[in-house]
Amino acid sequence: MPPKKAAANGKRKASSPPESSNGTKKSKTSSLDDLRKPHEKAQEAEDNGIVLRKFYPHEMSNARALAYNANELPRPIDDLAQVLGETKSERAKIEVRDAVVHWFKCDLRLKDNKALHLASEKAKSRGVPLICIYIVSPQDFEAHLTAPVRVDFILRTLEIVKKDLAALDIPLYVETVEKRKSLPGRVLELLQKWGGSHLFANVEYEVDELRREAKMVQMCLEQGIAMDVVPDTCVVGPGELASGQGKQYSVYTPWYRAWVAHIHSHSELLDLFDEPGKNPGSARQKFKDLFASDVPAAPNNKKLSDEERKRFTSMWPPGEHEAEERLAKFCDERIAKYGEHRNFPAEGATSSLSVHFASGTLSARTAIRSARDKNTTKKLDGGNQGIQTWISEVAWRDFYKHVMAHWPYVCMNKPFKPEYTNIDWEYNQEQFKAWCEGKTGYPIVDAAMRQLNHCGYMHNRCRMIVGSFLAKHLLLDWRMGERYFMEHLIDGDFASNNGGWGFSASTGVDPQPYFRIFNPLLQSEKFDAEGEYIRKWVPELKSIEGKAIHDPFGRGKGVVAKKNGYPERIVDHKASRERALTRYKEGLGRDTT
Ligand SMILES: Cc1cc2nc3c(=O)[nH]c(=O)nc-3n(C[C@H](O)[C@H](O)[C@H](O)COP(=O)(O)OP(=O)(O)OC[C@H]3O[C@@H](n4cnc5c(N)ncnc54)[C@H](O)[C@@H]3O)c2cc1C
Numbered sequence: 001m002p003p004k005k006a007a008a009n010g011k012r013k014a015s016s017p018p019e020s021s022n023g024t025k026k027s028k029t030s031s032l033d034d035l036r037k038p039h040e041k042a043q044e045a046e047d048n049g050i051v052l053r054k055f056y057p058h059e060m061s062n063a064r065a066l067a068y069n070a071n072e073l074p075r076p077i078d079d080l081a082q083v084l085g086e087t088k089s090e091r092a093k094i095e096v097r098d099a100v101v102h103w104f105k106c107d108l109r110l111k112d113n114k115a116l117h118l119a120s121e122k123a124k125s126r127g128v129p130l131i132c133i134y135i136v137s138p139q140d141f142e143a144h145l146t147a148p149v150r151v152d153f154i155l156r157t158l159e160i161v162k163k164d165l166a167a168l169d170i171p172l173y174v175e176t177v178e179k180r181k182s183l184p185g186r187v188l189e190l191l192q193k194w195g196g197s198h199l200f201a202n203v204e205y206e207v208d209e210l211r212r213e214a215k216m217v218q219m220c221l222e223q224g225i226a227m228d229v230v231p232d233t234c235v236v237g238p239g240e241l242a243s244g245q246g247k248q249y250s251v252y253t254p255w256y257r258a259w260v261a262h263i264h265s266h267s268e269l270l271d272l273f274d275e276p277g278k279n280p281g282s283a284r285q286k287f288k289d290l291f292a293s294d295v296p297a298a299p300n301n302k303k304l305s306d307e308e309r310k311r312f313t314s315m316w317p318p319g320e321h322e323a324e325e326r327l328a329k330f331c332d333e334r335i336a337k338y339g340e341h342r343n344f345p346a347e348g349a350t351s352s353l354s355v356h357f358a359s360g361t362l363s364a365r366t367a368i369r370s371a372r373d374k375n376t377t378k379k380l381d382g383g384n385q386g387i388q389t390w391i392s393e394v395a396w397r398d399f400y401k402h403v404m405a406h407w408p409y410v411c412m413n414k415p416f417k418p419e420y421t422n423i424d425w426e427y428n429q430e431q432f433k434a435w436c437e438g439k440t441g442y443p444i445v446d447a448a449m450r451q452l453n454h455c456g457y458m459h460n461r462c463r464m465i466v467g468s469f470l471a472k473h474l475l476l477d478w479r480m481g482e483r484y485f486m487e488h489l490i491d492g493d494f495a496s497n498n499g500g501w502g503f504s505a506s507t508g509v510d511p512q513p514y515f516r517i518f519n520p521l522l523q524s525e526k527f528d529a530e531g532e533y534i535r536k537w538v539p540e541l542k543s544i545e546g547k548a549i550h551d552p553f554g555r556g557k558g559v560v561a562k563k564n565g566y567p568e569r570i571v572d573h574k575a576s577r578e579r580a581l582t583r584y585k586e587g588l589g590r591d592t593t
Pocket of ligand 1: 342350351352353354355357358390393394395396397400458459460461463464467485489491492493494496497498499500501503504
C-alpha cells in the first residue's frame with residue numbers, strides 16, 4: 001500500500017482524468033452537499049433491509065460513487081496507507097516495553113501469518129512475551145451479516161488456536177465487546193494494562209475495518225503504542241498491479257496475467273512466514289489469567305440450535321491443521337482433474353477450502369505455493385491444466401479484494417456499475433421466501449438453496465445459477481440475495497460474495513452483459529445431467545427418473561412431484577426473461593443520481 005498524499009482541503013487530488021468504473025460516465029459532482037444526497041431509491045433499499053441504517057448512512061447517490069472513481073473522494077485504503085506512512089518514523093522510535101500484542105481477526109492460524117510472525121519477532125528481539133487477542137464483537141457480526149455457522153466455525157477455531165499457542169507459552173485472550181465503537185478503546189486499554197508497546201494486525205480490506213484501523217494507528221500513537229497493520233490475506237495486495245497506462249484493472253483476465261507475471265518476478269511473494277517462537281517461560285506466571293480465560297459461547301444474536309451445532313461441527317472441522325490436511329489431500333487426489341470436473345456439483349471435485357480462506361485458517365500464499373509445487377513446471381500458468389485452473393480460481397479471491405479496495409462503494413451497498421441502481425427491482429417477499437427455502441419449482445435452484453441452508457455452503461456453479469435466477473427471473477434486488485448468502489454461508493467473504501453477485505446480476509466488474517440470462521433448465525441438464533445433485537437435495541423428486549428430473553411438471557411427472565409436495569414453477573422462464581430484458585434496458589436508460 002504505497003502512501004498517497006491528500007490535498008490540503010482533505011480531498012484527494014485526481015491523479016488521472018475523472019472516469020467512471022467502466023468508462024461510461026463522468027462524475028457530475030459539483031459540491032459536497034450534492035454528494036451527500038441519498039440515491040432516489042435509498043428508502044426502498046432501507047425498507048428492504050439492504051442498507052442497515054442502524055450502522056450505516058442511507059444509500060449514496062450515483063454521483064458520490066462516481067466521485068470515488070474520479071479520485072475526488074479519498075479511498076479508505078489510501079487513508080490507512082497515508083496514516084501508516086506519516087507515522088512510520090514515530091512508530092519506529094517506540095521502545096518495546098513489557099509485551100507485544102498480535103490481534104487476530106480473519107487470520108486464525110499460526111503458520112504463515114505475517115502480522116503474527118512480525119509480532120513474534122518484535123517480542124523476541126527484546127525477550128518479552130507475545131500476547132494474542134481476539135475480540136468477539138456481536139455488533140460487528142450484526143453489521144456484517146456474519147452467518148451464525150461462520151461465527152460458530154470461528155469460535156471452534158479459536159479453541160484450537162488457543163491450544164496451539166499455549167503449547168508455545170503464548171496466551172490467547174478472547175473477550176466479547178458488545179458495542180463495536182468501544183472496540184478500539186478496549187484493545188488499547190488491554191495493551192496499557194499489559195504494558196504492551198506494539199500491536200500487530202493484518203489488513204482487512206472492507207471499508208469499516210480500513211477506517212477503524214486508520215483511526216487506531218493514530219489513537220495508539222497518542223498513547224505511545226506502535227500499531228502496525230500489514231498486508232497478508234492476498235498473495236498480491238490491492239493496488240500493487242496497474243495497467244500499462246497506470247490504471248487499476250477492472251477486468252479479470254488482464255489483471256490475472258499481470259498477477260501471474262508479478263508473482264513470477266517477485267518469487268518472495270510465495271515465501272512463507274514462520275510460526276511464532278516460544279514465549280519466555282515467565283509468561284505463564286505473569287499472564288496466568290489470560291491462559292485461564294475461556295473462548296466465549298456464541299453471542300445471543302448468532303446462536304445455533306444444538307442440532308445445527310452438531311451438524312456443522314461434523315461437516316466443518318475447524319482449524320489450520322484440518323485446512324492443511326484438506327489442502328494436501330486435494331493436491332494429491334483431485335487438483336490435476338479439477339479443470340474438467342469442477343463445474344459438476346454432484347462430483348465434489350472442488351477443494352472446499354473456501355471456509356478456511358475466509359477465516360484465515362489457510363493462507364492464500366500457502367495454497368498457491370502448494371499447488372505450484374505439485375506442478376512439473378513450477379509455474380503458475382504452465383504444466384498441468386487442473387493446477388493452473390485452480391490457481392486462477394484462488395486468484396479471483398485476490399481480484400475481488402482489489403476491486404473492493406479500489407471501488408470502495410461496492411462495500412457500501414452500491415453496485416460496481418452505479419447506474420444499475422436505477423433498475424426498478426422487485427421486492428416480492430413471497431417469491432423471495434420461495435427462493436430462500438428452495439421452493440421455486442426449478443429443481444436445480446431448489447437443490448442449491450437447500451444445500452446452502454443445510455450445509456452453510458453451495459457449489460460455485462449453483463451460486464451462479466441461483467444468483468442469476470434471483471436477479472433476472474425474479475427480478476428481485478440482487479442485494480437481497482447477497483445479504484441472504486452472507487447470513488448463511490460458512491465461507492461468507494464480503495468481496496467474493498459481492499463479486500459473485502455482481503457477476504450473477506450483471507451489475508459487477510465482469511463484462512457479463514445483462515442480456516446473458518442463465519437458463520436454469522439448460523444449466524441443470526448440462527451440469528447435473530443425471531440429476532444426482534437434485535435427487536440428493538430435493539427428496540420430493542427422488543423417484544423421478546431420466547430427464548424429467550430437471551422439469552417434472554413440463555415433462556410429464558407433475559403428478560408425482562405434486563403428490564410429494566414439490567411446487568410448480570413460481571415464474572415462467574420465457575416471460576421472466578422478457579421482463580428482465582425490458583426492465584434492465586429501461587433502468588439503464590434512466591438518468592438518476
Ligand atoms: C453469487 C456468488 C457468491 C459467492 N460468495 C462467496 C463467498 O461469500 N465466499 C467465497 O469464498 N466465495 C464465494 N463465491 C465464490 C465461489 O463460489 C466459492 O469460493 C467456491 O464455491 C468455494 O468452494 P471451494 O473452496 O471448493 O472452491 P474451489 O473451486 O476449490 O476454489 C478454490 C478457492 O478459490 C477461491 N475462489 C474460487 N472461485 C471463486 C470466485 N468465483 N470468486 C472468488 N474466489 C473464488 C475460493 O477461495 C476457493 O476456496 C461466490 C460465488 C458466487 C457466484
